[in-house]
Amino acid sequence: MPPCRLLSTAALADAETIFALSSGHGRCGVAVVRTSGPASATALKRMAGLTGNLPPPRTALLRSITHPQSKEVLDRGLVLWFPAPHSFTGEDCVEFHIHGGPAVITAVLQALGSVAGMRPADAGEFTRRAFQAGKLGLTEVEGLGDLIHAETEAQRRQALRQMSGELGRLYQDWSHRLKRCLAHVEAFIDFSEDELIEDGVLNQVDSSVCDLQAEMERHLKDERRGERLRSGVQVVIAGATNAGKSSLLNTLCQRPAAIVSPIAGTTRDVVETALDIGGFPILLSDTAGLRDSPDLVEREGVRRARERVEQADLTLVVVDCAHLSSDAQQAAAFIRGHLTSVLPTQEQPETVFPTDRFLLVLNKSDLLPEEQKQKLDRELRCVSGLPPVCLISCHTNDGLQDFLTVLHSSVKTLCGDPLSGAPTLTQARHRAHLQQCFAALAQYQRYRDMDMALAAEGVRLALTSLGRITGRVGAEEILDIIFKDFCIGK
Ligand SMILES: Nc1nc2c(ncn2[C@@H]2O[C@H](COP(=O)(O)OP(=O)(O)OP(=O)(O)O)[C@@H](O)[C@H]2O)c(=O)[nH]1
Numbered sequence: 001m002p003p004c005r006l007l008s009t010a011a012l013a014d015a016e017t018i019f020a021l022s023s024g025h026g027r028c029g030v031a032v033v034r035t036s037g038p039a040s041a042t043a044l045k046r047m048a049g050l051t052g053n054l055p056p057p058r059t060a061l062l063r064s065i066t067h068p069q070s071k072e073v074l075d076r077g078l079v080l081w082f083p084a085p086h087s088f089t090g091e092d093c094v095e096f097h098i099h100g101g102p103a104v105i106t107a108v109l110q111a112l113g114s115v116a117g118m119r120p121a122d123a124g125e126f127t128r129r130a131f132q133a134g135k136l137g138l139t140e141v142e143g144l145g146d147l148i149h150a151e152t153e154a155q156r157r158q159a160l161r162q163m164s165g166e167l168g169r170l171y172q173d174w175s176h177r178l179k180r181c182l183a184h185v186e187a188f189i190d191f192s193e194d195e196l197i198e199d200g201v202l203n204q205v206d207s208s209v210c211d212l213q214a215e216m217e218r219h220l221k222d223e224r225r226g227e228r229l230r231s232g233v234q235v236v237i238a239g240a241t242n243a244g245k246s247s248l249l250n251t252l253c254q255r256p257a258a259i260v261s262p263i264a265g266t267t268r269d270v271v272e273t274a275l276d277i278g279g280f281p282i283l284l285s286d287t288a289g290l291r292d293s294p295d296l297v298e299r300e301g302v303r304r305a306r307e308r309v310e311q312a313d314l315t316l317v318v319v320d321c322a323h324l325s326s327d328a329q330q331a332a333a334f335i336r337g338h339l340t341s342v343l344p345t346q347e348q349p350e351t352v353f354p355t356d357r358f359l360l361v362l363n364k365s366d367l368l369p370e371e372q373k374q375k376l377d378r379e380l381r382c383v384s385g386l387p388p389v390c391l392i393s394c395h396t397n398d399g400l401q402d403f404l405t406v407l408h409s410s411v412k413t414l415c416g417d418p419l420s421g422a423p424t425l426t427q428a429r430h431r432a433h434l435q436q437c438f439a440a441l442a443q444y445q446r447y448r449d450m451d452m453a454l455a456a457e458g459v460r461l462a463l464t465s466l467g468r469i470t471g472r473v474g475a476e477e478i479l480d481i482i483f484k485d486f487c488i489g490k
């Protein structure tokens with residue numbers, strides 16, 4: 001299938017020239033205003049007072065920047081010239097690096113608007129032009145968007161990897177292999193009756209399809225690691241009332257986000273806060289203490305708490321350790337009872353406890369005598385079938401560092417290492433198209449011995465689904481949604 005999105009060079013030359021502030025809004029030292037399109041050269045010459053040749057490409061030049069009509073000097077700054085096709089958008093581009101005050105920025109933008117053929121850019125329009133010129137694939141565009149929005153180290157690494165095209169190349173490779181399969185299947189349909197085609201051709205297609213399916217299955221079975229890293233790991237704090245759940249949330253986010261009080265049933269609404277745990281993004285939620293209550297409002301709080309636990313990637317079960325027996329076996333039995341009360345209702349108590357999705361936080365260790373604390377810590381670690389156990393005190397911060405280390409390692413496992421191994425799926429959109437692709441390959445296998453035309457259609461569908469991920473095939477709405485996520489000037 002031809003890359004239908006690529007505009008011809010002629011179409012690009014007719015395009016309007018766009019301009020926008022590309023750096024952040026608000027007062028700053030330097031602001032960057034960017035243009036893209038055929039009128040860029042005129043704007044540069046007239047506003048930077050260049051009468052002869054254009055400056056050498058990609059070289060900063062210090063100039064007075066003037067209004068093209070009134071000739072008033074607006075600022076003094078750097079100008080850079082990026083002639084087509086060696087620019088971000090593939091078109092002629094200019095950058096003005098000016099002082100970041102709002103009045104300077106407004107004056108330069110107004111001056112650009114007075115140049116014939118120039119208009120303000122829409123959100124994401126620079127990136128869209130780069131995509132249409134074939135400079136970036138859709139997965140790279142999404143990587144760029146994620147990079148701009150990345151809040152933690154690990155998110156930045158994953159986005160950079162996707163932007164540099166690794167995920168796109170993986171899908172391109174699959175696409176090439178599918179195209180070859182389709183060519184063989186079509187040749188078989190057209191020529192097999194004339195016996196012009198060698199026997200083994202369909203067997204080759206069979207084995208290619210099997211290989212592809214296996215690779216896609218592995219790629220899909222990533223436990224949503226990439227998507228989780230992109231959007232944040234859902235971590236929920238749950239447990240009985242007064243265990244110190246809200247105290248734990250406040251300790252972790254280092255501000256009094258949730259109300260703490262000695263009254264059982266203080267928290268009702270879910271209190272959320274975003275945190276960066278060693279480079280990984282988490283969304284931490286404090287919930288109502290789990291107990292039966294006649295109070296209507298508290299009951300709703302408990303229902304919401306259980307709902308959150310069901311949706312959580314990781315649950316921190318908080319237990320007040322003053323309630324634990326000094327006998328490790330009895331303490332373990334008490335904790336098990338607690339864990340089952342937190343577990344989502346549909347999971348049976350007899351089933352093996354999913355320890356990888358839970359961490360046990362024994363809070364208020366300051367209330368235990370040192371000796372008893374150490375004994376409990378030592379002995380509980382030896383009890384099998386419990387999630388990782390951390391003894392902490394939200395009052396003295398005792399054990400907090402160790403707990404953070406355990407939390408970090410759990411979150412890291414949930415997100416995977418963004419730099420090692422095969423590139424991961426980062427968006428539900430990719431997953432949906434890949435699942436369609438996978439199902440279409442099954443159609444090939446189903447009809448392969450019955451109806452070659454239907455089998456070929458399966459391969460064709462698989463190719464289309466892959467093309468939707470990379471943007472080679474696509475509905476305009478998908479593109480609109482993706483580019484709207486960008487701000488103006490990107
Ligand atoms: N001694 C001691 N008291 C603590 C500790 N952490 C919390 N508390 C106290 O325990 C009480 C309950 O704390 P909260 O954080 O409100 O407990 P919670 O689990 O959120 O309670 P609910 O929202 O009512 O379910 C408060 O009086 C806290 O000051 C701790 O580490 N040591």
Ligand SMILES: [K+]
Pocket residue numbers: 241242260261262263264265266267
């Ligand atoms: K409380």
Ligand SMILES: [Mg+2]
Pocket residue numbers: 245246247258259260266267286287288289
């Ligand atoms: Mg609370």
